[in-house]
Amino acid sequence: MNGAIEPMVGRYVHVDIGGEDHRIYFEESGAGIPLVCLHTAGSDARQWRHLLSDAELTRHFRIIAFDMPWHGKSNPPESWDGEEYRLTTARYTETILAFCRALKLEKPVVMGCSIGGRIVLNLAIEQPREFRALIGLEAADFQAPWYDTSWLNRPDVHGGEVCAALVSGLIAPQSPKGPRAETLWCYKQGGPGIFKGDLYFYRVDGDLRGRIEGIDTTACPLYLLTGEYDFSCTPEDTVRTAAAIKGAHVTTMAQLGHFPMSENPAQFRTYIAPILNQIRLDQIRKHSKSDSKSDKQGVTS
Template sequence: MSVATGASPDAAFSLIASPEAWDEFAKPVPAVGYQSIVAMVRMGHLRVEGDVLEFGRHLLFLAQLFASLRTVDKSMSEQDARGPEEPMIEPVVGRYLRLDLDGRPHRIYFEEAGQGIPLVCLHTAGADGRQYRALLNDRGITARFRVIAFDLPWHGKSSPPPGFERERYRLTTDLYVDTVMAVCRALKLEQPVVMGCSIGGRAVLHLALRHGNYFRAAIGLQSATHADPGADTRLRDLGILHRPDVHGQEAAAGSVACLIAPTSPEAEKWETLWHYMQGGPGIFLGDLHYYFTDGDLRNGLLDGLDTRRCPLHLLTGEYDISATPALTAELAKLVKATSFRVMEGLGHFPMSENPAQFRKYLLPVLERIADAG
């Protein structure tokens, strides 16, 4: 590869933005929507001309390449890279749960730590329960809450059902809600709190609607009635997440990297992306069917959500350009949410991209729920 001034006549594609847009991108802490070149494309600040598929094949590399031009505070990005002085065993316990879903046997993996009020954690699309590793190790939380994070079927260490090789994975509202309820009942949880992020943040709304009497409270991270597809949907339309001529999991990581706040520690950011790089083929795409289509709540159903029966707390990162703070604010007003806060310095994956910053916002919510009895 070579670098030269001017446009190359044989370039596969060109990235075009105004000088003002590039200046904003180059700042150590850019404004929302300028945190990566993919974010700039989604927000309409940058235009891709030429072979969009070729651009999609190299999303993660291009995001890294351009981000390397930005001045960053190394002490901040490396602060969480230091390990413990002595070897330690974490208090997290992992187990497998065998149960039937829709008449088919499933083997579901879950991790837990702590005691007290059950807190069931739902991961994002295409990822798994490892996103909640910091909560599971937070003694300030596990002293009062039994934190439980499980991998949806087909995700992480949970197996797909027998015969999966003959079908296409697509997550639906009914399947998602039924799975969560089956796990909660199999574990014999009484009045649990449910917390979910992204698709999980949408699922807590459906769970509160259908099973509000069962849950003590719901916490929606990056919750909205629907997702903002962005100004340029060509990469999504080309299906880069699951096609034979694209590395789907690198594309998955590249497509979500733009949702992470630019101030998130590098180690936490890359572990979050690593989860996406390890997903099964077509699983992220199948989850997005729920996120963009089947789980869309712009259908009047939310009129039946009673936040007095099931208190609903909403927390959204300021750098999320998918479930934006504006969309969550609309949701909070629509359902009369119990509480709503925009989390500064956080993006779409608050619990994994910057756990220390997320903790500042989560603890008051958990204390409020625990004190309510």
């Protein structure tokens, strides 16, 4: 690997969110169907680096992973005065839509994990026709909180270490040592109070109970995948959620926890590659039917 240069390219895009300019950092790799990846609470888009460097998948997909404002290399907006950060459903949804439109992405696939998986469900509720497909990792309409968020932003506690300690048990025991440590390192580097603010969405504002039943999977396919070792969003939570959504695809991933794309990328690939291939084949069939219909109309004319 000495001297090897990975294929992803990082850059910034200016995105209007709520009438204010945000300088958002993103990395991308590949060409083809746009696939936007959303990181977990309190972390950043480095979680997706293995997918971004996958030579086979990037032959057919333009994979894009961005840092949410306040996360990673995306700073808070210039107007921020230090007030408590709290992520809301409306703000999260607007950020994703604004990012996709800023990059002029045509019907992208969106895949999110944890809070990203929860917001994918809201995208399916509110904006299904904006997307080619939606993939929720560790996603459910609601989970009862099992943690005390008051520990996540205190002057007498190292916030990063507490955040990493909190989520460490969510990683499957089979996950390799290196990826495990890398997953937790991202948490140790998070901004003060950001994990806590993301969890406001996860535990309070993002409760989707009573709303998911209206999701139309004929307008946009929905895939839900959860690791068998996840006790934050359990497989039972995801199965319960999928049962309320006609046409939703649900999978429990063996030997994986709450961070499948970063804690054990090789194992995660065995689950996500077939789904992405299915999305690609569906796109080919759709174009083929459209071309066939156009040819018949031409003959009739």
